[in-house]
Amino acid sequence: MDKKLVPDIVVARLPLYLQTLNRLQQEGEYNTSSKDLGKRIDISAAQIRKDLSHFGEFGKQGTGYSISFLIEKLEDILHVNKVWGMALIGVGFLGHAIANFNGFQNHGFQIKCIFDNDLEKIGTNIGEYVIYDSRNLAEVIQKENIKIAMITVDAEHAQNVANQVVKAGVKAILNYAPVKLIVPKSVQVQNIDPIIELQHMTYYLD
Amino acid sequence: MDKKLVPDIVVARLPLYLQTLNRLQQEGEYNTSSKDLGKRIDISAAQIRKDLSHFGEFGKQGTGYSISFLIEKLEDILHVNKVWGMALIGVGFLGHAIANFNGFQNHGFQIKCIFDNDLEKIGTNIGEYVIYDSRNLAEVIQKENIKIAMITVDAEHAQNVANQVVKAGVKAILNYAPVKLIVPKSVQVQNIDPIIELQHMTYYLD
DNA sequence: TAGATTGTTAATCGATTAACAATC
DNA sequence: TAGATTGTTAATCGATTAACAATC
Numbered sequence: 001m002d003k004k005l006v007p008d009i010v011v012a013r014l015p016l017y018l019q020t021l022n023r024l025q026q027e028g029e030y031n032t033s034s035k036d037l038g039k040r041i042d043i044s045a046a047q048i049r050k051d052l053s054h055f056g057e058f059g060k061q062g063t064g065y066s067i068s069f070l071i072e073k074l075e076d077i078l079h080v081n082k083v084w085g086m087a088l089i090g091v092g093f094l095g096h097a098i099a100n101f102n103g104f105q106n107h108g109f110q111i112k113c114i115f116d117n118d119l120e121k122i123g124t125n126i127g128e129y130v131i132y133d134s135r136n137l138a139e140v141i142q143k144e145n146i147k148i149a150m151i152t153v154d155a156e157h158a159q160n161v162a163n164q165v166v167k168a169g170v171k172a173i174l175n176y177a178p179v180k181l182i183v184p185k186s187v188q189v190q191n192i193d194p195i196i197e198l199q200h201m202t203y204y205l206d
Numbered sequence: 207m208d209k210k211l212v213p214d215i216v217v218a219r220l221p222l223y224l225q226t227l228n229r230l231q232q233e234g235e236y237n238t239s240s241k242d243l244g245k246r247i248d249i250s251a252a253q254i255r256k257d258l259s260h261f262g263e264f265g266k267q268g269t270g271y272s273i274s275f276l277i278e279k280l281e282d283i284l285h286v287n288k289v290w291g292m293a294l295i296g297v298g299f300l301g302h303a304i305a306n307f308n309g310f311q312n313h314g315f316q317i318k319c320i321f322d323n324d325l326e327k328i329g330t331n332i333g334e335y336v337i338y339d340s341r342n343l344a345e346v347i348q349k350e351n352i353k354i355a356m357i358t359v360d361a362e363h364a365q366n367v368a369n370q371v372v373k374a375g376v377k378a379i380l381n382y383a384p385v386k387l388i389v390p391k392s393v394q395v396q397n398i399d400p401i402i403e404l405q406h407m408t409y410y411l412d
Numbered sequence: 413t414a415g416a417t418t419g420t421t422a423a424t425c426g427a428t429t430a431a432c433a434a435t436c
Numbered sequence: 437t438a439g440a441t442t443g444t445t446a447a448t449c450g451a452t453t454a455a456c457a458a459t460c
Contacts, residue, residue, distance in 0.1 A: 015405035097299035199221035268436035
């Protein structure tokens with residue numbers, strides 16, 4: 001079964017479903033329905049059912065979905081029923097914030113190593129981590145078998161860093177630099193860029 | 207002319223076009239084409255032309271687009287030909303990083319005030335700013351006529367903060383908390399959530 | 413049983429692409 | 437002029453929604 005059978009736009013919604021289910025569970029709920037879930041995230045009940053139907057039958061007529069069961073299934077589908085080691089490259093203010101972010105735990109992710117090319121920073125501590133020399137990037141990433149990188153370097157250096165991590169075996173990049181990275185098709189990239197989001201919103205402002 | 211005539215998915219691409227044009231200009235280019243632009247950001251030339259055609263005719267047959275002219279037009283369309291004052295609420299590591307981010311300048315945005323509810327932080331400096339007491343949120347936002355808020359508080363407090371800023375007149379929220387905010391339809395919200403992006407990518411990893 | 417909600421089908425709606433006349 | 441590229445139309449493609457039989 002080829003993965004491309006599931007549209008990417010559907011895949012993109014699954015983490016949102018998972019997030020919402022986790023929240024419902026925290027609130028002490030045991031069951032939910034496509035209607036209930038949809039109301040929470042402004043998505044039609046039909047779309048939620050259609051999305052889930054790409055992967056199996058997880059609900060029961062009349063009663064809806066078991067939250068814990070659906071969480072389990074979505075974690076399986078998204079491959080976050082394990083912990084992915086991540087590399088963080090670039091220790092500016094943003095890199096610092098991400099290194100200290102404790103929200104990765106319990107959602108399938110863990111920072112394994114942090115890099116910078118600033119001699120002042122290399123060897124110093126950031127939280128529980130030691131900052132490594134960027135020149136050892138490939139070596140460490142390969143040795144630790146890391147598949148995910150978060151890039152928080154300047155726009156000018158981001159493509160160069162991307163090239164390096166890809167060469168070292170990274171298959172997914174979360175890119176915080178405001179550049180479109182060029183990578184092989186086998187490598188996933190998602191961008192986080194506040195300017196893009198802000199400008200999207202100001203269109204609707206006057 | 208109702209704005210809803212332009213699909214939101216089209217609007218969402220405009221900031222990306224603008225970013226790319228700015229980069230081209232920095233690289234010393236004066237002209238570009240839908241084909242050239244498209245190749246840079248993996249979007250078809252036809253789509254770029256179609257998107258732009260919602261707003262006017264900005265190119266010339268045979269020669270394409272003047273970069274500076276198209277930048278000007280896109281800035282007009284996105285309303286970033288002015289500087290939007292922004293409020294930042296929540297001074298954890300992430301808020302700290304955003305407060306020190308210098309990428310807002312030149313793209314239409316400027317942080318005007320920063321809030322926290324931690325008595326240890328209130329009154330201290332962060333870069334050029336003084337951290338205000340969250341209890342004065344509404345007052346300051348109204349007085350400074352701020353229309354955009356960036357929320358970097360915990361998931362548990364985000365909705366409460368959103369309610370306050372909306373009440374104070376904010377019309378656009380960049381939400382870094384992993385919650386779906388409930389706001390009036392007249393208020394724009396965009397979310398930035400690394401977990402969501404990472405889980406989207408791990409679907410394709412094995 | 414009656415009410416609720418699923419998974420799925422078919423219909424609708426919307427977005428993307430291909431093609432081309434116009435023209436720089 | 438010949439080549440290139442626009443803006444736009446129509447065709448294609450894909451995503452969302454409405455509806456409903458199945459069934460808990």
